[in-house]
Amino acid sequence: MKELERPDTAALRAKYPDAFERPAAARLATPAMIVAALAVFMFGLHDLGFEPAKFIAGLKQLGWITMMMIPPDPGTSLPLYLKALGETLSIALLGTTLAATLALPVSLLAARNIVPPNIIRFPVRRFLDSIRGVDTLIWALVWINVVGLGPFAGVLAIMVSDFGALGKLFSEAIEAADKKQVEGIRASGGSALHEIRFGLMPQVLPVIAGQVLYFIESNTRSASIIGIVGAGGIGLQLAEQIRVLEWQKVSFLVLMILVAVAAIDFISGKLRFAIIGRRAVT
Amino acid sequence: MTIAVSILPEQQLAALNAAYRQAVARKRLRLFAGAVLFIAALILAAIGAEVNLRTLFAYFGNFVSYFDRILTLDSGQRVWTDPGEWLWGWYKWLKLLGETLLISYVGTLIGAVCAFCLNFFAAENTSPAPWLRFTVRRLLEFARTVPGIVFALIFVMAFGLGPMAGVLAIAIHSTGALGKLFAEIVENADMKPVEGVRSTGASWLSCMRFAVLPQVSAGYVSYALLRFEINVRESSVMGFVGAGGIGQELVVAIRKFYYSDVSAILLMIVVTIFIIDITTGWLRARLFGKDARS
Numbered sequence: 001m002k003e004l005e006r007p008d009t010a011a012l013r014a015k016y017p018d019a020f021e022r023p024a025a026a027r028l029a030t031p032a033m034i035v036a037a038l039a040v041f042m043f044g045l046h047d048l049g050f051e052p053a054k055f056i057a058g059l060k061q062l063g064w065i066t067m068m069m070i071p072p073d074p075g076t077s078l079p080l081y082l083k084a085l086g087e088t089l090s091i092a093l094l095g096t097t098l099a100a101t102l103a104l105p106v107s108l109l110a111a112r113n114i115v116p117p118n119i120i121r122f123p124v125r126r127f128l129d130s131i132r133g134v135d136t137l138i139w140a141l142v143w144i145n146v147v148g149l150g151p152f153a154g155v156l157a158i159m160v161s162d163f164g165a166l167g168k169l170f171s172e173a174i175e176a177a178d179k180k181q182v183e184g185i186r187a188s189g190g191s192a193l194h195e196i197r198f199g200l201m202p203q204v205l206p207v208i209a210g211q212v213l214y215f216i217e218s219n220t221r222s223a224s225i226i227g228i229v230g231a232g233g234i235g236l237q238l239a240e241q242i243r244v245l246e247w248q249k250v251s252f253l254v255l256m257i258l259v260a261v262a263a264i265d266f267i268s269g270k271l272r273f274a275i276i277g278r279r280a281v282t
Numbered sequence: 283m284t285i286a287v288s289i290l291p292e293q294q295l296a297a298l299n300a301a302y303r304q305a306v307a308r309k310r311l312r313l314f315a316g317a318v319l320f321i322a323a324l325i326l327a328a329i330g331a332e333v334n335l336r337t338l339f340a341y342f343g344n345f346v347s348y349f350d351r352i353l354t355l356d357s358g359q360r361v362w363t364d365p366g367e368w369l370w371g372w373y374k375w376l377k378l379l380g381e382t383l384l385i386s387y388v389g390t391l392i393g394a395v396c397a398f399c400l401n402f403f404a405a406e407n408t409s410p411a412p413w414l415r416f417t418v419r420r421l422l423e424f425a426r427t428v429p430g431i432v433f434a435l436i437f438v439m440a441f442g443l444g445p446m447a448g449v450l451a452i453a454i455h456s457t458g459a460l461g462k463l464f465a466e467i468v469e470n471a472d473m474k475p476v477e478g479v480r481s482t483g484a485s486w487l488s489c490m491r492f493a494v495l496p497q498v499s500a501g502y503v504s505y506a507l508l509r510f511e512i513n514v515r516e517s518s519v520m521g522f523v524g525a526g527g528i529g530q531e532l533v534v535a536i537r538k539f540y541y542s543d544v545s546a547i548l549l550m551i552v553v554t555i556f557i558i559d560i561t562t563g564w565l566r567a568r569l570f571g572k573d574a575r576s
Contacts, residue, residue, distance in 0.1 A: 090330035
């Protein structure tokens, strides 16, 4: 029996150090990152005033509040709350529709396959980005200054903040559209507007419809909170009841929001599938 | 060169046209009915939301002039002519912005850890018991459907004014959102490694640690970074209800009509959000390659 030659491990180790031992930098990277993350976390806890005693006292208080919330009870203001909920749903629907109507033409300007020159596209995109960077609640405050307290300010706030988000999503949908249809329209003598109307829109509209439905859904959530700053809807009632410590009414209002969101979720899910089929909505 | 295009005889053409019109008419009717329904809903909504176009037109000038006013200093000059005067409170605001970032960081981390602990129970393929999965799922659903700022309002009552309420509100909301996403990643994980580990007689905990975790940890970090981005936006308004951060300063400036302060604070918030978006985007691309889920 022939004995196998033993490999010279020392020489191999010298030749391929990485195969025997991961380099120190690679081994230390993950623990170092974890330590750094923890250090920032501890600093944050300290800086934000987390104290065990305060935390425990707060938890006790929270437990007490939760006990006070049971059972949920609207008292005598159920009609008022239902009206507020209707207001919230109206705000979501109107705000999203207006936003989509405004965003569609602007998104054409931000799409690479419609407007090739960077010099127009870039400012439009940055403009949309900065609108998106400002939260809906901030827009609500601004609009309250302009049209006064009430649900109308909420509609306008949702409209502006969604204008930014939808403009970006629409332009991405347009950029993802197939070029061949557009070329076909051009080949048969269509103008630039014809290309958009007959080449692009049939491809893009179902995607856009899906996105708008999805936004109506998520705006039901946003619309339920913009009342906190005074822009109408159920959030106004909720903030008021929290401030006067009517916890049973608070839990009832929260339940109402949850049920409404679930219902809108269900309906728009059905509609979405009816419009675009069982494709994923992104 | 001209080409003769053959045209069908009249009767044949008429029949085809009629069939086409009929097919299109049905589609148009459906579209029309849908549009009518939609417009009816819109009108109902407009009445419900007390939309008053006259107010809008009367005050739309205010909206435009509002931006004119917030871009004007007390001295009547444009803000960018005197950045020192415009950003006079930059030190205070930067500190508050730092607090905002810390709130979202600490909140996201607590939320991610909670979501990490819960998600294995919520995923279909790893949950030890159906009743546990059901409970955890409903819990996560509740945490993500109730808006973060509602939690903040309640926590301000319980824990007192200050950033602590904001952190906890963001933590709870992130637990709900991340828990669902994490569970979805786990559901997409390959189960063969789990079988392998299981066959050596390992406990449920070791199965998760050695078979599932190595597959899913990259996705976890990616989603947590994305959540951090969202939470920075959200914590910038936590101050509206007294839960810490820059929001407090902003709401005071807006309510008291300190016009140039409003634009200065908004500018700082937007720039911070841009920087955070770009940094986390870069970090995600670096950690997980170009095709990481976004």
